[in-house]
Amino acid sequence: MTNTASKTDNGRRDAVLPPVDVIEDATGITLYADLPGVGREQLNLRVEADTLTIEGEVSLAAPEGLQPSHVEVSVPRYRRVFTLSKELDPDRIAAEMNHGVLKLRIPKAEHAQPRKVQIRVS
Amino acid sequence: MFYRALFPRDIFSELDRLQRDLHQAFDTSPSIRGFGRGGYPALNVGGTAQSVEIYAFAPGLDPEKIDVNIDRGVLTIEGERASALPADEKAAVHINERFAGRFRRVVSLPDDADPAAVSAQYRDGVLHLSIRRRESALPRRIEIK
Numbered sequence: 001m002t003n004t005a006s007k008t009d010n011g012r013r014d015a016v017l018p019p020v021d022v023i024e025d026a027t028g029i030t031l032y033a034d035l036p037g038v039g040r041e042q043l044n045l046r047v048e049a050d051t052l053t054i055e056g057e058v059s060l061a062a063p064e065g066l067q068p069s070h071v072e073v074s075v076p077r078y079r080r081v082f083t084l085s086k087e088l089d090p091d092r093i094a095a096e097m098n099h100g101v102l103k104l105r106i107p108k109a110e111h112a113q114p115r116k117v118q119i120r121v122s
Numbered sequence: 123m124f125y126r127a128l129f130p131r132d133i134f135s136e137l138d139r140l141q142r143d144l145h146q147a148f149d150t151s152p153s154i155r156g157f158g159r160g161g162y163p164a165l166n167v168g169g170t171a172q173s174v175e176i177y178a179f180a181p182g183l184d185p186e187k188i189d190v191n192i193d194r195g196v197l198t199i200e201g202e203r204a205s206a207l208p209a210d211e212k213a214a215v216h217i218n219e220r221f222a223g224r225f226r227r228v229v230s231l232p233d234d235a236d237p238a239a240v241s242a243q244y245r246d247g248v249l250h251l252s253i254r255r256r257e258s259a260l261p262r263r264i265e266i267k
Contacts, residue, residue, distance in 0.1 A: 019219035019220045019221070020217055020219055020220065021206050021207065021215070021217060021218050021219065021220045022215070022216040022217040023206075023207065023208060023213050023214070023215050023216070024213060024214045024216060025208070025210070025212060025213040025214075026212065029216075032206045032220060034181045034182065034220055034221075034247070035181065035247070036163075036164075036179035036180065036181040036246065036247035036248050037177075037179060037246055037247065037248045038246060038247075039246050059246075060177060060248060060250070061245075061250065062168075062175070063170050063172075063173065063175060063252070064170070065170045065171065066168045066169070066170055066175055067168055067169055067170070068166065068167070068168040069167050069168055069169060070165065070166065070167040070168075071166050071167075072164040072165055072166060072179075073164050073166055073177075073179055098182070099181055099182055099183060099185075099244070099246070099247045100179075100180075100181030100182060100246045100247015100248065101181045101182040101247065
């Protein structure tokens with residue numbers, strides 16, 4: 001998985017890069033992304049060819065007439081793009097959203113699963 | 123106290139960090155509570171005529187375990203976030219950017235904020251605190267008899 005967020009997003013609307021953890025085990029990859037303020041409906045996950053795009057809009061319930069005085073999150077949008085490698089199966093990605101954390105499970109394709117080779121002694 | 127940047131490769135937060143480091147190296151009287159900007163959780167603070175609004179971007183917490191205290195006009199948000207990284211040594215960690223561990227952030231409230239009238243909500247990983255301003259501090263029109 002390589003990250004290409006900064007290269008491909010010029011000219012698109014501004015977005016911040018959400019922090020992620022990517023963990024690989026024998027059967028697939030687990031990705032966690034911090035997307036605080038993004039509800040299930042504002043999350044946009046896409047896979048085109050070998051590109052995985054995670055995008056989310058922040059929606060906050062702000063009272064009327066709110067004057068910001070100190071702002072650390074100034075862009076209400078997250079975006080991050082990853083290139084999937086061939087052994088991953090994009091059709092079986094499972095996504096879960098919990099308290100602003102996205103968890104993606106990307107399994108490896110059947111043929112890429114580890115296999116123990118039996119050695120026969122003759 | 124230093125925090126891991128919430129957003130990786132954010133050039134402004136990196137510049138901020140540099141500035142903070144320089145500031146701490148050369149400033150003879152740094153703020154007693156350090157320079158919290160850019161840590162976990164990120165904070166947005168604002169106000170209306172009736173209230174002070176604080177948004178803490180704190181994803182992945184158990185709302186029961188977030189501690190919010192107001193003591194003499196100082197609001198403290200603290201808690202702990204568990205790591206998502208596996209203990210299993212066979213798993214390979216390719217990217218590890220998310221914050222894990224204990225955190226604590228402190229905000230000085232304006233004098234007219236009423237510590238007895240606070241509402242707190244945790245939704246989609248954002249803790250929203252709304253602190254009402256005291257009645258006596260609200261703008262008021264004075265009738266002339």
